[in-house]
Amino acid sequence: MKLHPLDSHFLFPPLLYNRPVVPRIAFLSALAGLASLASAPAFAQGGMGFNPSGMWTAMYHEDELERTDPGSPVGDYLGIPINDDARLRADTWDGDLVSVLQHQCIPHSAVYAMRAPSNLKITTVNDPASGRIVAFIIDGTYTGPRTIWMDGREHPSQFAPHTWAGFSTGVWEGDTLHIETTHIKSGYLRRNGIAFSDRTVLTEFLDIHDKYLTLTTVAEDPVYLTEPLVRTESWVWNPYQAFSPIAGYGACLPVPEIPRPYGWVPSHLPGANTVLREFSQEYGVPFEASRGGAETMYPEYRKKLEQMAIPHAKVFEVQFEQEHKKQASNPAEAKQ
Amino acid sequence: MRAAALLFSALTASLTFGQQLQEADGIQYEVRRVQGNVYMFASTLGNVTIQVGQDAGHDGVLLVDTGSPRLREALLAEIRKLSAEPVRFVINTSADPDHIGANEILLKPPRTVQAPAEVSLYAQDNVLQRETRDGSGIPSGAWPTLTYLEGKSFAFNGEAIQMFAEKAAHTDGDSIVLFRGSNVVSAGDIFLTTGYPVIDLARGGSIQGEIRALNHILDLTVARSMQEGGTMVVPGHGRLCDESEVTDYRDMLTIIRDRVQDLLRKGKTLEEVQAARPSRDYDRRFSTPSWTAQMFIEAVYKSLKDGAAAGGSK
Numbered sequence: 001m002k003l004h005p006l007d008s009h010f011l012f013p014p015l016l017y018n019r020p021v022v023p024r025i026a027f028l029s030a031l032a033g034l035a036s037l038a039s040a041p042a043f044a045q046g047g048m049g050f051n052p053s054g055m056w057t058a059m060y061h062e063d064e065l066e067r068t069d070p071g072s073p074v075g076d077y078l079g080i081p082i083n084d085d086a087r088l089r090a091d092t093w094d095g096d097l098v099s100v101l102q103h104q105c106i107p108h109s110a111v112y113a114m115r116a117p118s119n120l121k122i123t124t125v126n127d128p129a130s131g132r133i134v135a136f137i138i139d140g141t142y143t144g145p146r147t148i149w150m151d152g153r154e155h156p157s158q159f160a161p162h163t164w165a166g167f168s169t170g171v172w173e174g175d176t177l178h179i180e181t182t183h184i185k186s187g188y189l190r191r192n193g194i195a196f197s198d199r200t201v202l203t204e205f206l207d208i209h210d211k212y213l214t215l216t217t218v219a220e221d222p223v224y225l226t227e228p229l230v231r232t233e234s235w236v237w238n239p240y241q242a243f244s245p246i247a248g249y250g251a252c253l254p255v256p257e258i259p260r261p262y263g264w265v266p267s268h269l270p271g272a273n274t275v276l277r278e279f280s281q282e283y284g285v286p287f288e289a290s291r292g293g294a295e296t297m298y299p300e301y302r303k304k305l306e307q308m309a310i311p312h313a314k315v316f317e318v319q320f321e322q323e324h325k326k327q328a329s330n331p332a333e334a335k336q
Numbered sequence: 337m338r339a340a341a342l343l344f345s346a347l348t349a350s351l352t353f354g355q356q357l358q359e360a361d362g363i364q365y366e367v368r369r370v371q372g373n374v375y376m377f378a379s380t381l382g383n384v385t386i387q388v389g390q391d392a393g394h395d396g397v398l399l400v401d402t403g404s405p406r407l408r409e410a411l412l413a414e415i416r417k418l419s420a421e422p423v424r425f426v427i428n429t430s431a432d433p434d435h436i437g438a439n440e441i442l443l444k445p446p447r448t449v450q451a452p453a454e455v456s457l458y459a460q461d462n463v464l465q466r467e468t469r470d471g472s473g474i475p476s477g478a479w480p481t482l483t484y485l486e487g488k489s490f491a492f493n494g495e496a497i498q499m500f501a502e503k504a505a506h507t508d509g510d511s512i513v514l515f516r517g518s519n520v521v522s523a524g525d526i527f528l529t530t531g532y533p534v535i536d537l538a539r540g541g542s543i544q545g546e547i548r549a550l551n552h553i554l555d556l557t558v559a560r561s562m563q564e565g566g567t568m569v570v571p572g573h574g575r576l577c578d579e580s581e582v583t584d585y586r587d588m589l590t591i592i593r594d595r596v597q598d599l600l601r602k603g604k605t606l607e608e609v610q611a612a613r614p615s616r617d618y619d620r621r622f623s624t625p626s627w628t629a630q631m632f633i634e635a636v637y638k639s640l641k642d643g644a645a646a647g648g649s650k
Contacts, residue, residue, distance in 0.1 A: 089617035092591070102554060102583040106563045144562055157357050157366055159378035161576045164564060185564075185580055197621050198529075198581075223621045252562065263551040265590040269598050270614070 048172035050208050052136065055243060056120040056235035059212075063231075068117055071191035075276040077292025078285065080194055086224035087291060091273055093193025096266035105252035109164040109187035111196055111219050113143035114204075114233055120213075121243040136170065136177075141245055148179055155182050162198055177206040189219070189229065194292075197223035211237040227294045284313025360410040367414045368576060370568050372518025373493050375418060376576055377403065377411055382434045384411060385522040385570045387515060388419040389493040396424035398492050400513045400522040400570075402438035411438055425492060427499055428459040428480060429511045429524025429572065431466045431539075439478035457481045458488060460501040462509035466539065487511075502526060502549035506533055508540025510549065514556055521556055522570045527582055529574025531624040532615070533589070535635035542639035543593050550586040554579065588618050596636045606637050 066072045077090060097103050108116045118140040125135040125147075136148040146165040155167055166184035170177050181202040189196050200221040207214045212234055219229040280287040286308035295301050357366050365379035367386075377384040385400035397419050403411050415423065426443075428436055442455050459480035467474040482488075487500045495517025502510040506525045513522040525534060526549045535541040553569065557579040560566035569577045595614035604612070613619070615629050623629035 085617045085620055092617070097587075100583075102563065102579060104563075105559070105561075106580065144564070159366055159368055159376070159575045161568070161578065162581070164562065186584060199621070263547065263586070263590065265587045265594075267591045267594065269595060270612075 048174060049177060050175060051124065051133075052122045052177070052206065052208065052213060053124055054122060055238050055241035056122065056213050057238040057241050058118050058120070058141075059234045059236055060117075062233065063115075066190060067115055073279040073282065074192050074273075075279040075290055076190070076192060076283075076285075077194060077296075078290055079297050080189060080292045081225050081227040081229055081294035081297055082194060082292050083224060083226050086195060087293075088270060089195050089224070090193035091276060092268045092270055093195075094266040094268055099258060099260070100265065101254040101256060104254040106187070107143040107164050108140070109143070110146055110166045110168070110181050110184050111200060111202055111217075112188060112190075113140050113146070113164075114138075114215055114217060115231060116140075116142050118142060118233075119238075119241055119243060120235055121241075139243070139245060141243075143245075146181075148177075155180075166202065173205075175207065177204075179204040179206065195224055196221045199223055213237070227297075281311055282313065282315045284311050284316070286310060358410070361406045363404070363407055365407060365410060367418070370518070370520050370570065370576060372515065372520065373495060374515050374518040374520040374568075374570075376570050377407075377414055378576070379403065379407055381407060382573050383570055385513070385520070386415060386418060387493055387495075387497075387518070389421060394421060394493045396421040396493070398425040398427070398497065399423060399442075400427045401429055401435040401524065401572075402426060402442060404434045405437035408438040408441060412441070423455055425497075426455060426457045427497075427511065427513055427522075428457065428463055429513070429522065429526075430507050430509050431459070431463045431472075431474070432507075432525060433474075435524065435572070436474070436478055440475055443477050443481070455481075458499060459483055460499075460509045460511050461485050462507075462540070466509060500552065502545065502552065504540050504542045504545030505549040506541050506546060507536045512549065512553060512556075519558075519567050520570065521553055521567060523553055523572060523582075525572035526550065527553065527569060527571045527577075527585055529571050529577060529581065529585075531573075531627050532618075532622045532629070532632040534627050535632065535639060537635055537638055541635070543589065543596075543636045544639065547586065547589050547593060550582060550589065553582050554586060557582065588622075592618070592633075593636060593640070596633065597640055600637065600640055606634060609633060609637050 060067055066076075074093075074095070075091075077087065082090070107113070108118070121139040123137045123139070124133045125137060126132065127134050134149070134151045136150065137145050138148065139145040144165055146168055148168045148170040150170050153169065155169065160167070160183055162183045162185045164185050164187070166181040168179050168181040170179045172178070179202075181204070184198065184200055184202065186198040186200075187196060188194060196219065200219055203218040203220070205216040207216075213236075214232060214234045216230065216232045219225065277287055279285065280290045286305065288308060289296060289301070289305060295304070357364050359365070363379055363381055365377065368376045368378055370376050370385075373387045373390060375386040375388065377386055381404035382401070384403045387398040387400075389395055397415055399415075402408070423442055426439065428439070439457060443457060457480045461483040464480045464483050466472060467479050468476075484499060484501060487498065489496060489498045491497070495515060498514040498516060500512050500514070502512055510524055510526055512524060512526060514520075515522075526546065527533075533546050535543055535546060557567035557569065559579045563580050563583075565578055567579060569579070569582055571577060592615045596609060599609045599612060599614065610630050610633050613629070615622075615633055619629040623632070
């Protein structure tokens with residue numbers, strides 16, 4: 001069955017939400033209501049912008065492999081403008097690090113959080129006297145709330161603490177919310193060891209198109225990136241979304257599940273990580289390309305790819321075998 | 337409406353911190369409330385931790401380190417803004433000149449048997465040993481008045497203050513200080529956000545002791561939630577931190593130590609190890625003109641080769 005974008009099953013798959021499917025007309029009415037609210041003077045701070053308050057469900061039509069579980073394979077640096085330092089850091093990263101007590105409860109930071117499996121709940125902080133919107137609070141599934149200050153305040157000094165969410169300020173540029181975030185704790189650009197430093201500055205542009213919210217993020221890191229990393233993510237408006245932040249606001253408690261030596265920090269020695277080529281071999285990506293770098297972001301890189309030997313992709317072989325076996329064991333099903 | 341007003345007040349409270357960068361002698365500094373009784377006098381030349389009582393009639397003011405001599409007057413002026421009570425205690429986390437800059441002025445007038453100092457200055461015993469040697473260049477008025485070998489605890493301004501001697505880390509005279517009630521650790525130069533730790537081999541420092549001290553700090557810290565907040569950590573230089581940054585720093589040093597150790601086992605010389613650049617993935621962030629990656633790697637190599645300190649675990 002093909003789904004039309006405005007079909008209620010597309011918007012509210014029954015498996016995802018614990019409410020009955022909404023009739024299309026009701027939904028469209030609600031959308032119209034939202035549109036009228038968005039254009040209402042009360043929400044137009046300084047005559048600009050929209051109010052993104054509400055529930056938003058993440059869409060994974062972009063980079064699904066990277067964003068949902070289990071995340072990017074080890075050694076997949078494609079499309080990230082990393083330098084050699086970042087490459088070495090990722091090459092020597094060991095997934096066991098997440099078993100270290102101090103790493104177990106780290107949420108996604110602002111640089112990654114919006115990209116991760118992340119349904120959103122967006123609310124406002126209003127000045128009780130004037131009703132003016134002072135801040136937006138963006139709450140994500142795998143991270144703590146991000147506060148986007150809209151009151152023109154300055155970013156803190158170099159001596160202020162960094163947080164996973166960072167310190168964000170926003171201004172309206174027409175109907176686009178322009179967000180600048182600094183003071184972010186160091187973390188990962190991908191969940192396979194590609195790091196960003198605490199000097200990263202995140203610039204974001206939030207736009208709304210009908211019922212879709214799109215965020216364009218630009219991460220700039222003088223330590224590990226040679227060019228800005230530009231990515232986009234989209235969400236669909238979903239007032240029936242049951243929002244349950246996995247980060248749990250303190251529910252995560254580190255537990256020593258495996259006995260480890262005191263102070264143990266797992267990592268691979270340079271040149272000793274034996275699984276770095278697996279991504280290339282599994283997915284049929286030339287190893288050179290899998291190493292990433294700025295040039296792998298651009299369409300022109302295809303010409304260079306044409307000059308490389310493309311390894312046979314094991315993942316398709318395995319998939320074919322599985323499907324073939326299934327057909328052989330169930331001839332009746334195979335005929336359909 | 338009342339709830340909304342309270343929420344608004346809570347969320348916008350950060351507007352009223354009053355932190356503002358100031359300048360003295362061309363150096364930027366600010367006073368930042370950490371939490372509880374503890375403040376941080378932060379500057380580009382290093383940090384001073386200030387503990388004051390919250391109500392009149394409390395014990396007085398306690399300082400962890402006294403900063404650079406160039407900011408001495410600014411520090412004293414900022415202390416006066418925080419409390420009218422006198423400075424009673426100073427704890428030096430090492431004998432470094434940029435951590436003892438106001439020692440002498442705080443300990444004046446000169447001490448005699450008849451007129452003991454009104455300010456008590458604590459430090460690990462090795463600090464006194466070093467400062468009292470010929471040629472130390474540190475005037476007697478800046479020397480510790482009380483020392484300890486392993487540690488010392490006392491109550492001040494209504495909370496327990498615990499000093500821990502960290503052996504052979506940045507130097508052989510390092511200490512960290514835990515403010516138990518305020519839930520703050522002052523780490524001295526064992527933990528920096530501005531560069532690699534200065535492993536001062538000539539003054540008894542070692543990479544193993546440095547890592548051991550960082551693990552000890554992690555034993556003391558407890559994150560509030562999601563590995564954030566909770567115990568706050570004042571570094572010797574750089575921004576206010578919590579457990580996660582100490583973790584990153586510990587991880588980095590452990591990884592670099594392991595790489596150098598591996599090269600050492602393979603019989604590599606210092607020059608070969610430096611040429612291999614085992615800290616390359618961190619250098620852009622932590623190598624500085626005054627303490628370069630090459631200098632840091634040399635210190636790591638030599639402290640491992642010489643076995644200057646006992647192993648990295650307790």
